[in-house]
Amino acid sequence: MAEEHKAPDWDAIENWDRRYYLHNTMAAAEHSFTGVERVDGNYITLSSGARLLDFQSQLVSDSLGHRHAAPHDAIKEAMERYGHVFFGMANEYRARAAKLLVEDILGAPASWASRVRFLTSGTEAVENAVQAARLFTGKPLIMTQAHSFHGMASGSTFLRGYRGNLTLQGQQGFSEVRDIPGVPAPGYIPIPPPEPTDFPAEGELPSLVATEQLIRACGPENIAAIITEPMFGAAGLMPHADYYRGLFDLLRRYGILWIDDEVLCGAGRLGKWFGYQLTEGVEPDIMIVGKGINGSSLPSGGMVVNEAIGAFLEGARWWSGSTWDGHPLVCASIVGTLSYMLDNDILATVHARGAYLRDRLEALARKHTVIGRIAGAGLYYAVDLVGSDGRPLVEADRYTNFSGDLSQYPNAIVSGACAEKGVFLGGFVPNTIKCAPPFTISESEIDVAMDAFSYALDRLAKTC
Ligand SMILES: Cc1ncc(COP(=O)(O)O)c(C=O)c1O
Structure with a gap:
């Protein structure tokens, strides 16, 4: 007992x-x-x-x-055999979690998704995605929505808007705001949020008109990717129903990758497996997952890439990753959670x-x-x-x-x-x-x- x-x-x-x-x-x-x-x-x-x-x-x-028993029992079972296994070796749960997410849920090989890497946080996955986009395209700039949130580490925190700043106590209480030196950082271009101007507007959405102007001003040949959230987690914004269709068309027209950050909205939160699926006919090039993929039973995150990026990265020696990539216990918790979600509709x-x-x-x-x-x-x-x-x-x-x-x-x-x-x-x-x-x-x-x-x-x- x-x-x-x-x-x-x-x-x-x-x-x-x-x-x-x-x-x-x-x-x-x-x-x-x-x-x-x-x-x-x-x-x-x-x-x-x-x-x-x-x-x-x-x-x-x-x-x-x-x-919840689904991730917890899976972790307990995995602990009978595994502690840590470094990324140079495979473990059963890493492969099973990858197959569940990429094939069973995202529909590979018939869909856009080709591979996933599991990491220890959403932040780390965001940073891997930004690097992957820059390496794949050879372009430096990343566009990022005002009011979005992608993490607090030096990299993800430069993706506008909520970031790792500090509010100091002055004579008027907590009034002195110290931004991270270097903000706005070179390489990151803020685009307007899809609210509030989009809702009362007629015709083209003002946020997309402004985004296109910024794309042209920066030069699409310099822009690797745009990173967005389906529904904004920190800011609690749900874009206009036409926003992602319009953004997707813009990105395809200018040859810019779409990094879809589903850390908060993915794994069922918005009533679809992933938030991008709320819009017919759009698909990301890179998708970030985290939080809900294992109910946060252990720290987790992941980056799913499309076929072209997957083939590019697998065809090279990509010096990347960290000690805990694909950790067996984290992956077991993902297997437990996603299997439960699939089996129980x-x-x-x-x-x-x-x-x-x-x-x-x-x-x-x-x-x-x-x-x-x-x-x-x-x-x-x-x-x-x-x-x-x-x-x-x-x-x-x-x-x-x-x-x-x-x-x-x-x-x-x-x-x-x-x-x-x-x-x-x-x-x-x-x-x-x-x-x-x-x-x-x-x-x-x-x-x-x-x-x-x-x-x-x-x-x-x-x-x-
Ligand atoms: C949309 C989004 N991206 C990234 C992150 C960062 O994820 P993590 O806290 O797992 O590092 C968060 C965290 O709230 C988030 O909501």
């Missing part, structure tokens, strides 16, 4: 965490310690004993909830629960005038919060640089009030709440989350 777990001394844990851990996004002076005792299914149990329904799947990452579940969630959100919008646009698909909806004039409550909106008193931002007020009601729900940019529960969510749990959200919106309405 497993030994009973003894709760740690949380005072000591908090002390060590505050003293020795190098934290992200919050300064020590404002750091709120949230100890997690355990995670089970759709719930997080805090050291205080409080239990939160995880309506965000952590970072829109834990798609099967917490400690996970897309049907995402559609059914997603439709229920969307209805509940629309009902909330009829009650709360602070709700503006609701955008999304599958089990990912971004809810914009607006004032009585219909404008964003915090003016900077998605151009926020995260300075000032963040506790007064609408997303912070909503997440604080939801937590009081036992629900983990919030957002990244000030005016947008991201509803992205695990695929294992039930209708009654959606009801609980929506009641908490409604309570939070009443609280917000009193403050704005």
